[in-house]
Amino acid sequence: MAETDPDTQPYSHPGERFGADADSGTWEPGDAGVLSLPSGRLIRGRALRRPLPADGGPEPTYAVYLLGKEPPPVPWEARWLRWPDFRLPADRAGARAVLTEAWRRAAGERVEIACFGGRGRTGTALACVAVLDGVPPEDAVAYVRRHYDRHAVETPWQRAYVRRFGTQD
Numbered sequence: 001m002a003e004t005d006p007d008t009q010p011y012s013h014p015g016e017r018f019g020a021d022a023d024s025g026t027w028e029p030g031d032a033g034v035l036s037l038p039s040g041r042l043i044r045g046r047a048l049r050r051p052l053p054a055d056g057g058p059e060p061t062y063a064v065y066l067l068g069k070e071p072p073p074v075p076w077e078a079r080w081l082r083w084p085d086f087r088l089p090a091d092r093a094g095a096r097a098v099l100t101e102a103w104r105r106a107a108g109e110r111v112e113i114a115c116f117g118g119r120g121r122t123g124t125a126l127a128c129v130a131v132l133d134g135v136p137p138e139d140a141v142a143y144v145r146r147h148y149d150r151h152a153v154e155t156p157w158q159r160a161y162v163r164r165f166g167t168q169d
Helices: 092-105 120-132 137-147 156-165
Strands: 034-036 042-047 062-067 077-082 111-115
Touching (some): 034 137, 042 120, 077 092, 111 120
């Protein structure tokens, strides 16, 4: 595996499933935490403090976990983005690359973005993904609050990060 930045480390369970062997398909619109983007891509935001749905529904095929420390392994492909609570990502360029990959993969896979509470960091990341999908940066926070969680993106610096996200190269 190529060397990666320590702030955006891939991790997964030893029995991980990738590529053609992974379950195909995306989330269902209207499922808990699923954000529908203008392009039709679906991404699930989730609070890691809550267990996965008990109904045995589909698992993510790709996930981005936004935490201050490395999360435990999961049985699907995942990326860890070092992002302390109420703050911004430690590696902004790495965050852009990871969120771009999440947006790209959401076209045909079940992508999940999650932090401990599922609002501040998750909402900020979802707003950035919405920008990648064509939502104007100045409207992205309102879009995520309207379509994901009305309390998403908790701090002024997170809102500013989303506005600047649209102007970064």
